[in-house]
Amino acid sequence: MKFSNYFLPTLKEDPSDSDIISHSLSIRAGLIRKVASGIYAFLPLGYKILKKIENIVREEMNNANAIEIFMPVMQPAEIWQESNRWYEYGPEMFKIVDRNERDFCLGPTHEELITTMASADIYSYKDLPVNLYQIQVKFRDEIRPRYGLLRAREFIMKDAYSFGATEEDLDKDYEAMYDAYSKIIERIGLKYKVVEADSGLIGGKFSHEFMILADNGEETIVYCDKCGYAANIDNAKYSLKKSSHGNKNYVNEIKGVEEIYTPNIKTIEDLVNFLHQPSQNIIKTMVVKNPQDKVFAFLLSGDRALNLNKVEKFLGTSLELINEENNRYNLPIGFIGPAGLNKEITVYGDYTIYGKQNLISGANKVDYHYKNINSQRDFQVKDWGNFSYPVVGDLCENCREELNFDKGIEVGHIFKLGTKYSEKLDGKFLDSDGKLKPYIMGCYGIGITRMLAAVIEQSHDEKGIIWPESIAPFLVSLIVTNMSETTLKDSAEDAYELLLKNKIEVLYDDRDISAGIKFKDSDLTGIPIKMIFGKKFLQNETIDIEYRDGAPKIELKFIDLENFIKKIKKSDE
RNA sequence: CGGGGUGUAGCGCAGCUUGGUUUAGCGCACCUGCUUUGGGAGCAGGGGGUCGGAGGUUCAAAUCCUCUCACCCCGACCA
Numbered sequence: 001m002k003f004s005n006y007f008l009p010t011l012k013e014d015p016s017d018s019d020i021i022s023h024s025l026s027i028r029a030g031l032i033r034k035v036a037s038g039i040y041a042f043l044p045l046g047y048k049i050l051k052k053i054e055n056i057v058r059e060e061m062n063n064a065n066a067i068e069i070f071m072p073v074m075q076p077a078e079i080w081q082e083s084n085r086w087y088e089y090g091p092e093m094f095k096i097v098d099r100n101e102r103d104f105c106l107g108p109t110h111e112e113l114i115t116t117m118a119s120a121d122i123y124s125y126k127d128l129p130v131n132l133y134q135i136q137v138k139f140r141d142e143i144r145p146r147y148g149l150l151r152a153r154e155f156i157m158k159d160a161y162s163f164g165a166t167e168e169d170l171d172k173d174y175e176a177m178y179d180a181y182s183k184i185i186e187r188i189g190l191k192y193k194v195v196e197a198d199s200g201l202i203g204g205k206f207s208h209e210f211m212i213l214a215d216n217g218e219e220t221i222v223y224c225d226k227c228g229y230a231a232n233i234d235n236a237k238y239s240l241k242k243s244s245h246g247n248k249n250y251v252n253e254i255k256g257v258e259e260i261y262t263p264n265i266k267t268i269e270d271l272v273n274f275l276h277q278p279s280q281n282i283i284k285t286m287v288v289k290n291p292q293d294k295v296f297a298f299l300l301s302g303d304r305a306l307n308l309n310k311v312e313k314f315l316g317t318s319l320e321l322i323n324e325e326n327n328r329y330n331l332p333i334g335f336i337g338p339a340g341l342n343k344e345i346t347v348y349g350d351y352t353i354y355g356k357q358n359l360i361s362g363a364n365k366v367d368y369h370y371k372n373i374n375s376q377r378d379f380q381v382k383d384w385g386n387f388s389y390p391v392v393g394d395l396c397e398n399c400r401e402e403l404n405f406d407k408g409i410e411v412g413h414i415f416k417l418g419t420k421y422s423e424k425l426d427g428k429f430l431d432s433d434g435k436l437k438p439y440i441m442g443c444y445g446i447g448i449t450r451m452l453a454a455v456i457e458q459s460h461d462e463k464g465i466i467w468p469e470s471i472a473p474f475l476v477s478l479i480v481t482n483m484s485e486t487t488l489k490d491s492a493e494d495a496y497e498l499l500l501k502n503k504i505e506v507l508y509d510d511r512d513i514s515a516g517i518k519f520k521d522s523d524l525t526g527i528p529i530k531m532i533f534g535k536k537f538l539q540n541e542t543i544d545i546e547y548r549d550g551a552p553k554i555e556l557k558f559i560d561l562e563n564f565i566k567k568i569k570k571s572d573e
Numbered sequence: 574c575g576g577g578g579u580g581u582a583g584c585g586c587a588g589c590u591u592g593g594u595u596u597a598g599c600g601c602a603c604c605u606g607c608u609u610u611g612g613g614a615g616c617a618g619g620g621g622g623u624c625g626g627a628g629g630u631u632c633a634a635a636u637c638c639u640c641u642c643a644c645c646c647c648g649a650c651c652a
Contacts, residue, residue: 012601012613013585017645037644091574092651109652143574143650157652209652413652445652482610516612523612534611544611 001474002496003509007044010521020216022456023148025465029525031452038145038153045473045525046452050156052471053451054135056187057158064180066131066160071110071117073137077103079112083424094139094153106139111421111443114161118439119427122163128429128439129169131176133160135448149453150218150409156448163422163439165431170440174416177444181210181412184446189468190458193408195221196231207415210446211408214457221406224396233405234309237397238390240351255358255372257339262369266334268302271369275360279303283353283361283373285336287345288319293328295345299338299361299381301352304388311387314348337361338379339370349381350388409454412446465526466548474507475568477527481515481534492533495543495561502565506531523548529568 011028018024026032031046042050058068074096080086086093086105094106107113114132122128135158145153162173178194185192190212197209209232211221222238223230231237265274272279282302288311289295296315298306312319322331329342338347341364353359358372375381394403421427422438431437459466469475476499480492492508499506507527509518515534522530532544536555543561545554556564 009583009602011584016579016585019646034644090650138652140652144646144648146646151651155652410652447652450652479611484610512610514610514612514614516610516614518610519612521613532611536611 001505001507003507003511006507008521008525009043010524018148020147020150020457021460022150022216022453025456025460025524026148026453029465032149038142038151040149040152040154040449048473049452049467049471050448052473053188053448054156054158056470057184057446057448058135060180060184060187061133061158061160063183064131064176066133066162066177066180069132069134071107071113071134071136073107073139074104075107075110075113077105079116079425080105083112083421085112092141092143094141107136108138108140109443109445110134110136110159111161111417111441112425115421115425115427115439115441118161118163119422119425122427122439123429125165125429125431129162129164129173131160131162131173133158133444147218147453149449150457152449155450158446158448160444162442162444163427164442165429165437165440167440170416170418170442174414174442177414177442178208181414181444181446185210185212185411188451188455188470190455192411193221193223193230193406195223195408197235197413207413209410210412210414212411212451212454212458213406213408214454215407216457217407217409219408219410221408222390223404223406224399224401225404226401227396227399229396229398233389234307235313236390236403237386238394238403239397239400241393241395254374254377257373257378258371259363260369260371261367262335263367265367265369271302271360277360281356281359283337283359285338285341285362287322287327287331287336289322289327290315290317290319292317295322295327295329297336297338297341297345297347298350298387299347299353300350300388301356304350304352304391307387307389310385314385314387332362332364332366335362335364335366335368337364337370337373338381339373340364341379346382347379348387349375349384351384351386352388354384409450409457410447411451411454412444414444415442417441417443460526463520464524467526467528469528469571472505472526472528474505474527476504476506476529476531477522477525478506478508479515479518479522479530479532479534480510481518481532483510483512485538488533488537491537491541491558495531495533495558498562499565502569504565504569 008030010030014024015027018027026046030043032040032042035041077086089108093108096104096106098104135156137154138157139154142151142153145151160177162170164170164173192213193211195209195211197207211219220233221230222233222236262274265271268279268282268284271282279302284300284302284304286298286306287295298311300306308319338361341347357374361370361373363370390403392405395401396403418440419438422441427439428436429439455471456465459468478492478496480488483489496506496508526548528548530546532546536542536544541558543556543558545556
């Protein structure tokens with residue numbers, strides 16, 4: 001491709017509305033342009049990269065025996081009403097009405113539709129298992145779209161749905177997808193981790209998230225180098241170091257309770273400053289209520305945060321934190337404590353305070369706290385558990401190694417759905433025993449447009465994007481430093497023809513502008529190899545080869561060009 | 574939805590507090606010519622704006638007031 005025939009508008013300055021590197025680079029490098037909040041158009045270069053990612057995904061899905069289909073974006077309301085997600089999904093769903101006042105939505109995902117379609121055509125266990133996928137646009141009316149392609153309202157996703165007759169079918173497909181996703185990310189050439197995750201609203205027993213490691217990632221990953229345990233921090237298990245919590249065999253002198261005046265001291269931080277006590281000696285009392293308005297209290301060490309996910313799972317109900325308005329016992333928020341708490345409230349203790357003695361807690365009275373609070377004597381706990389997030393220094397539950405923390409971007413998520421949708425949407429088949437049974441389903445998503453942004457997030461420097469060769473829009477950037485030197489221009493044209501003949505994707509910058517701009521644009525757009533026709537060529541027919549990823553430069557004689565091209569062609573395959 | 578903020582040329586911004594010497598300006602980008610051409614060149618000339626929209630106050634509005642729309646940031650929420 002000649003630059004003069006291409007459409008590649010680059011920007012020198014950062015756009016004002018981007019606050020994350022992948023967003024500003026994808027705009028500056030001429031990949032995308034914003035059309036509306038969270039909605040982007042792809043320019044030629046961005047579209048080319050997108051297609052490369054799609055193709056890698058497509059190949060690996062096909063290798064894993066998944067079969068490509070294409071479902072509509074627009075879906076009738078009925079199927080979503082049947083699964084009840086028309087109501088559960090809430091305002092995040094783009095809903096539209098046609099001229100006959102029939103309700104539709106723009107698909108945020110396709111479980112309902114695929115299940116309905118399957119039920120119409122898959123009747124027999126002999127047709128199972130089958131795994132169908134598509135690469136399709138999805139719509140979610142995000143509360144707040146941000147970070148460019150990382151959280152857009154219209155985005156491209158590869159979504160696969162497996163139908164099996166047995167749990168074993170599901171396990172096999174799940175495993176095949178797990179492997180396929182790993183291969184996809186490895187082929188693209190990214191650092192990643194697979195973590196155990198919460199399956200959330202979509203249902204299912206457990207799930208895995210595929211995380212691209214990046215400093216700006218929205219998710220926190222917790223992992224153990226020794227045994228390989230890795231989880232999203234939202235449901236990460238962990239153990240405490242001996243030294244970080246009390247040892248119940250070690251008997252301190254149990255002191256008498258004292259009430260202390262703590263005017264307007266409502267937060268742990270305030271208490272630490274006011275009493276000059278470490279936060280580990282303070283009981284944080286978090287009070288939650290379920291939809292039936294039943295209230296529970298959770299006690300944790302002052303340096304810990306309550307993990308609502310874990311607590312919801314533990315109690316088996318959705319919960320919300322109480323506040324001044326919605327709290328039926330009129331609890332003085334900021335001064336709540338376990339001692340003297342209303343007896344109707346069930347109290348649970350986090351391991352982070354287990355065995356600690358002479359602690360500080362709220363006195364359930366505005367502007368007062370207690371000193372020397374002790375479990376058993378001053379309060380009773382119904383049960384102990386792990387209700388908090390791990391912090392640096394905590395240990396792996398399996399092998400007691402210290403846990404590591406990293407930031408990541410979720411690009412893939414695989415779920416075992418079981419029969420959740422097949423039961424609701426009447427997706428049934430006749431098994432070999434003559435009985436009608438619901439399909440056992442799995443669903444597997446990978447964000448294509450998000451992947452593009454995640455690659456930039458992980459692979460860039462101050463000059464711009466650094467594309468891995470697997471998805472680079474062009475392999476070679478052919479630069480002529482002075483287009484008015486006919487020798488240079490003619491030789492570069494020859495090189496260009498040679499590259500094309502060898503099926504190398506090359507962007508030939510034939511613009512009559514200063515060399516500096518060509519270098520900057522080439523670096524910004526992240527093309528892996530620069531092939532430079534300049535001064536050195538005029539002196540002794542030498543071409544400079546520079547690598548975007550910082551590999552050592554090469555001075556190449558013009559006569560060796562063809563060999564070099566053969567070499568890079570090979571490494572590209 | 575709550576809190577904060579911004580809309581002025583393709584992009585990035587100044588001007589607004591205190592209305593009129595501003596014919597709306599600057600940098601980048603764009604066009605023409607000449608000189609340049611190994612890391613975002615120089616000189617000269619040029620094009621491009623209903624100052625987000627509607628209404629109002631005023632002799633006079635980018636500037637003040639009201640309404641409205643869009644966008645951004647923080648939070649709750651989420652693949």
